[in-house]
Amino acid sequence: MEKLIEILEEINDGVDYETCTTLIDDHHLDSLAIISLVAEIEDEFDVQIPTVEIVPANFNSAKALWNLIVRLQEEG
Amino acid sequence: MTYTDVQFLFIFLPIVVVLYNLFPKKHRAKVLLLASYVFFGIISKKLIVYILLATGIIYGCGLWLSKLQNKRDNILKDAEKEQKKEIKEKYTKKQRRVVVLNALVLLGILIVLKYSAFICTNLNSLFDVLNMSFTIKVPHFMMPIGISFYTLQAISYIVDVYKGKIKADKNIGRLALFLSFFPQIIEGPICRYEETAEKLWEGNRTTYIGLTQGGQRILFGLMKKYIVVDRVNPFILEVFNNYGHHNGGMIAAAMVLYTFQLYMDFSGTMDIAIGVAEMFGVKMPENFKQPFFSKTVSEFWTRWHITLGAFFRDYIYYPISLTKKCKNLTSAGRKKLGNYYGPMLASTIALFSVWLCNGIWHGSDWNYIFFGLYHFTIIFIGRMIEPPVKWINKKLKINSEAFWYKFLQIIRTIILVFIGELFFRANGLKAGLEMFWKMITNFSLKPIINKTILDYGVDKQDFIIMGVVLVVIVIISLLKEKGINVREAIAKRNIVLRWSIYYLLILSIIIFGCYGIGVTPLDPMYANF
Known part of the structure; x- marks a missing residue:
């Protein structure tokens, strides 16, 4: 989780990722940031994020994103 | 028949609502499907065959994908770990072929009906430039209303099945209703299968809240359409059709008013579509959020x-x-x-x-x-x-x-949007460029100062009425931006205030609406796309 927050801060450092639950809804992460984020997560956590998983529910908070990563790691 | 016609509002819709509720729950979705096909048949006649074809195609392709997925899963159960990747890739390729075939057929129909005249005309121009004595006969096909919308819904369904987001539907009736539900068929919203298909097929009884809140939403849409859209149309037609006779100030005014008209027309139609769906217990996705x-x-x-x-x-x-x-x-x-x-x-x-x-x-x-x-x-x-x-x-x-x-x-964004809409509405690219150029080189506020702007079918009173509607829309939008649900807030008020607002809306449409002899109502603008 700490590593994920580090990645998010590298992409956009003006957000409190511990508490924010509207990263997509409030435009903190735009489509350009998502591409960067997906590439970084895939490299760092050795997972493949399918496009169907790129939905606000999975990207609106660091916690939701972390849950997605854990789930994808478990699914192999 | 469109959603703002008297025939739709006072005959078709009430009959469907009554019949829907008279039938037992298990048959209500069939009533909706039949109503949707009747509606589509009335507006598109024999072109209904295209939506039937699209339904058949996605039904068949969906089941084909499902069969491949089941076969893959069965093989994977007994496969060794190192074989699994190869099997998955093999079946992904097979599925991809089905998706491509499906997209080619659906988009092929759309391209032939919608773009073949454009493609042939441009090819002929190209042959002419190259001094080739060869011309293609330009075909003109009748296009069913809503084809651009339901084609996207059909493609999204197949792609979602392919990606495993949803399961292929074995019920062709449910799939048919998802594609053809009558409030959305003309201009959308473009729904995803998981958003509406199940809910539509449930056939829940119309509730008091659904009926009243849906009715409010319809009234709001009608206000936009009747008070603004048709009122401003003569001015827009005049300037866009005869831009050579007008200076840059008039063109800028037409550009702004057209954007206003388009927003009112499209968001108004969405209000009606979403309001009608609410009457059948279905929540359709919103298409506008205070843009x-x-x-x-x-x-x-x-x-x-x-x-x-x-x-x-x-x-x-x-x-x-x-x-x-x-x-x-x-x-x-x-x-x-x-x-x-x-x-x-x-x-x-x-x-x-x-x-x-x-x-x-x-x-x-x-x-x-x-x-x-x-x-x-x-x-x-x-x-x-x-x-x-x-x-x-x-x-x-x-x-x-x-x-x-x-x-x-915000102001910068609005100006950039206005310019985009000028090209969007212009009668061709050449006209758009000339209008834009005139707006820069020949701009003058004279038509507003000497009031000649009022000579083209929209007088001072019309501008005042549209201004009042604009203020109402801005206030409602501001409240929504602050997270206040206006309809829920009204619903919580006492009966006197609530019904006063409803009557005010109805009366404003009756008194200030543009209808009757001498008014040519504008067809839903997005229906042509």
């Missing part, structure tokens, strides 16, 4: 025609920008250019594809393609200059969170 409060053009398109933007985002933007090649580009770019500019190349390829498709989707003429590429350029420039702008703001100690800064951003 004129956007601070960038990019944000504007997440608030205007939301379901189309979401379709392009989910089925074009991410699938392209997250292909293996684009991911490699992003990884390499990030190492050399950092986090912001690193993914720019992959994103720009995807963005260009999105806006080219957006332009083409809207219509078969060069001005629509220009409209798409105009937005691509604006958004691309916006992205490129974002870091230097932030740097300048920091150096000059400008607070980008200040009200005045956001206000200026």
